[in-house]
Amino acid sequence: MKMHIFLCIVLLVINACIVASITLKNDKAPVYENCTNPGQFVLTFDDGPNPRTTSIALKTLKEHNIKATFFINAVNYGNLEEDSRSIEMVKTIFEEGHDIGSHTYYHEDLFTAIQKGTMEINIDNMTDIIDNIIGVKPTFFRPPGGYGGYKEIEPEKIEMTEKIQKYLGSHGYNIIMWNTNTKDWSYKDDVDKVIENLNIQLKAPDVSPKTHSFIALLHDVHPTTVNNILPAVIEYVKDLGYKFVSLSECIEVSPYQGINFENKNDESSKLKNMENSTIPSINTNSSFSIQDNNSGSFSFISNIYNLNIIYYFIFIYLLLSIFLNIYKKKYFT
Numbered sequence: 103m104k105m106h107i108f109l110c111i112v113l114l115v116i117n118a119c120i121v122a123s124i125t126l127k128n129d130k131a132p133v134y135e136n137c138t139n140p141g142q143f144v145l146t147f148d149d150g151p152n153p154r155t156t157s158i159a160l161k162t163l164k165e166h167n168i169k170a171t172f173f174i175n176a177v178n179y180g181n182l183e184e185d186s187r188s189i190e191m192v193k194t195i196f197e198e199g200h201d202i203g204s205h206t207y208y209h210e211d212l213f214t215a216i217q218k219g220t221m222e223i224n225i226d227n228m229t230d231i232i233d234n235i236i237g238v239k240p241t242f243f244r245p246p247g248g249y250g251g252y253k254e255i256e257p258e259k260i261e262m263t264e265k266i267q268k269y270l271g272s273h274g275y276n277i278i279m280w281n282t283n284t285k286d287w288s289y290k291d292d293v294d295k296v297i298e299n300l301n302i303q304l305k306a307p308d309v310s311p312k313t314h315s316f317i318a319l320l321h322d323v324h325p326t327t328v329n330n331i332l333p334a335v336i337e338y339v340k341d342l343g344y345k346f347v348s349l350s351e352c353i354e355v356s357p358y359q360g361i362n363f364e365n366k367n368d369e370s371s372k373l374k375n376m377e378n379s380t381i382p383s384i385n386t387n388s389s390f391s392i393q394d395n396n397s398g399s400f401s402f403i404s405n406i407y408n409l410n411i412i413y414y415f416i417f418i419y420l421l422l423s424i425f426l427n428i429y430k431k432k433y434f435t
């Protein structure tokens with residue numbers, strides 16, 4: 103009997119440790135930099151909306167029937183606090199079926215924001231303003247400059263990255279990085295230079311739509327990007343044989359909190375709920391690895407879940423034995 107109680111306590115402690123480790127593991131926002139399936143290509147635009155240029159990008163995307171993702175700021179090129187055209191632009195992006203993600207409120211890099219104590223407000227206020235405009239909270243987040251998504255080496259930056267990823271994870275976010283950079287902000291009018299730069303990544307010897315997928319970084323706030331670079335990139339990517347997909351289709355995660363993801367191309371696939379979106383993807387098809395610190399954790403989590411179920415069964419068995427013993431003593435002695 104004493105042994106039973108002792109074993110019960112031991113199992114409870116082990117169980118608490120397992121639950122704590124699962125909670126800690128799930129806390130961190132997963133980092134994505136490519137798609138689940140090869141052959142897919144995603145266009146992402148940062149720093150908007152810019153009423154003068156974003157509409158041109160939307161027109162081109164509509165002509166090619168492409169769904170893109172816009173990582174927006176509240177105050178940057180546009181102003182979601184007081185400019186009705188900026189607000190309308192966000193509504194239009196959403197209504198035309200593109201995904202909307204957060205790029206922070208003021209486009210402040212999060213390392214600086216941590217030091218100033220403004221990280222939380224930059225993230226939370228952006229979530230709220232998106233929710234106010236389109237009625238849903240986003241699950242996609244791109245940190246300004248990529249800080250918080252890179253695999254850092256310096257201890258101080260590793261610590262800040264952990265802090266950012268944990269905060270974003272606990273607020274329903276996935277961190278979206280990229281594995282091809284058009285450098286549109288730098289090359290401006292020089293479309294040839296953009297294609298030359300893409301060639302280095304997309305025409306590398308071991309790279310093809312059979313094995314690779316890409317999330318591309320662009321900025322819809324520059325006239326040169328929306329007028330010249332975007333149309334050229336679309337033609338270039340199509341010629342290589344990639345299929346344009348939305349970011350949600352690419353990583354198989356719903357773009358909005360509280361809304362289930364459904365894979366439109368796979369009727370037999372089950373619905374993925376938001377809990378699943380906190381389980382990181384295991385990226386195997388990219389040669390431009392920015393971050394792989396989440397790889398393999400899915401099998402680890404499922405293993406300890408299974409282990410936990412076994413512990414529960416033993417625990418219930420022991421508990422029943424104890425009650426049976428008490429019952430016997432009370433009525434049969």
Ligand SMILES: [Zn+2]
Nearest residue numbers: 148149246247
């Ligand atoms: Zn940016």
